[in-house]
Amino acid sequence: MAGMLIYGLINSAVFTMMTLGFSLTFGISGVANFAHGAFYVTGAYITLQLMKLLGIAYPIAIGLSILITGLLGCLLYWVVLYRIRGIILSEVIATFGIGVGLLELLRSIGLSGHSYKLPKFMDGSVEIFDVYVDYQRLIILFVGAALVAFLWLFSHRTKIGLAFRGIAQDEYTALAFGVESDKTAMISLGVGSAFAALAAITVMPLSLIQVEEGGNVLILALAVGIVGGMESVAGIIVASLIFGFSQIIVATYFSSHYSMIVLLGTIMLVLIVKPSGLFGKSKELEERV
Secondary structure, three states: OHHHHHHHHHHHHHHHHHHHHHHHHHHHHOOOOOOHHHHHHHHHHHHHHHHHHHOOOHHHHHHHHHHHHHHHHHHHHHHHHHHHOOOHHHHHHHHHHHHHHHHHHHHHOOOOOOOOOOOOOOOOEEEEOOEEEEHHHHHHHHHHHHHHHHHHHHHHHOHHHHHHHHHHHOHHHHHHOOOOHHHHHHHHHHHHHHHHHHHHHHHHHHOOOOOHHHHHHHHHHHHHHHHHOOOOHHHHHHHHHHHHHHHHHHHHHOOHHHHHHHHHHHHHHHHHHOOOOOOOOOOOHHHHO
């Protein structure tokens, strides 16, 4: 039971980290960034190459990778999304296409096979309630909690964060108070992309850096966002807990092959009962008709 609790929390932290950047971008700019998974893989790959090719120390490589990935997100907004913002289908097609193109670019320059792996932040393990947990998984739990705390402080205690909240609550009123909509949307996409890179750098030492992870992360981010409410941080946390613990329970008592079935079943149930998600702010069907 202690093992299920500990690993359920760690699993939930992974889901939260994978989704926060996607949720932040959508909540502020209204853009569903379907290149999110590609930025996730790119962040990990850039970190590895900075260490291998340039010999940069791991901590510095992490910081540079997060910065570069965030700048790529900003570039995506100004080069592409700035011209089509508000045309939802075009936004989806553009970000999805760019995400696929970025992943295929990584594949073409050699990201394949089993040789790409980030080093762990710390080797070893510790015993917690008779359960051995490696330090990297505890770091994931810590970073996930720190990321949520940082996002709250950022959005409530900084000028840019307050601009984020203003645009998210009422864009036209925020514009009247001098908040630049496009600049704020660009920053939100940059921060969301940086969050994706941080998540990858923290999680991927436990696995290989693979192109296919881009699609997997995008699907998981969409699933958590749909269930929790795409623009709600509290909803993301609750949905991550639901998926994180359900995955551990299913894998323990049944088989890990059923995890995806549980995930899809949960999505269908929530869409039927509450289409906007558990904590979603979008209008329900009866309000829109």
